Amino acid sequence: MRYWLMKSEPDEVSFEDVLAAPDRTVAWFGVRNYQARNFMRDAMAVGDGILFYHSSCAVPGVAGLAEVASGPYPDATQFDSASPYFDPKATPEQPRWISVDVRATRQGRYLPLSEMRSIAALEDMVLLQKGSRLSVSPVTQGQWDAIVALVAGGEA
DNA sequence: GCCAACGTTGGC
DNA sequence: GCCAACGTTGGC
Numbered sequence: 084m085r086y087w088l089m090k091s092e093p094d095e096v097s098f099e100d101v102l103a104a105p106d107r108t109v110a111w112f113g114v115r116n117y118q119a120r121n122f123m124r125d126a127m128a129v130g131d132g133i134l135f136y137h138s139s140c141a142v143p144g145v146a147g148l149a150e151v152a153s154g155p156y157p158d159a160t161q162f163d164s165a166s167p168y169f170d171p172k173a174t175p176e177q178p179r180w181i182s183v184d185v186r187a188t189r190q191g192r193y194l195p196l197s198e199m200r201s202i203a204a205l206e207d208m209v210l211l212q213k214g215s216r217l218s219v220s221p222v223t224q225g226q227w228d229a230i231v232a233l234v235a236g237g238e239a
Numbered sequence: 240g241c242c243a244a245c246g247t248t249g250g251c
Numbered sequence: 252g253c254c255a256a257c258g259t260t261g262g263c
Binding site (some may be wrong): 085088092138139196208216218 | 259260261263
């Protein structure tokens with residue numbers, strides 16, 4: 084069992100969108116960074132915990148908790164020439180990018196990035212390192228526990 | 240909108 | 252394989 088932080092722009096897919104989806108589950112598409120892809124492909128397992136992070140918005144932060152709900156499979160948007168995520172070098176025979184399904188589990192309270200920066204237990208988070216912009220990054224058990232305690236209250 | 244930091248591309 | 256140029260990310 085591992086833990087991850089995954090970034091989404093809420094204008095595109097928000098945590099509330101996932102809560103409203105059938106089975107509270109959506110396909111995580113659009114990852115176009117090899118390091119992030121490799122985490123999804125090689126290290127994630129069904130049931131892993133996810134911090135659902137809102138980026139590129141007025142108040143960036145952790146919007147809710149989720150879990151990995153499928154193994155890796157080809158990201159459909161790489162084959163769609165009308166998609167901004169289209170990759171002309173990808174083919175169904177040799178896909179380059181992958182998705183996993185993500186299921187929302189708990190909403191809790193919104194935890195702003197600014198607050199995360201003030202918490203000693205989180206100072207080593209990949210997210211908080213200078214220049215870090217990985218859209219999928221590992222979270223330690225200690226970081227996960229600290230964040231769950233901070234957002235606790237209200238089952239989704 | 241700005242800009243620092245990072246990743247990718249492509250010439251050599 | 253180097254590295255300059257370019258494109259992207261993402262907080263502010």
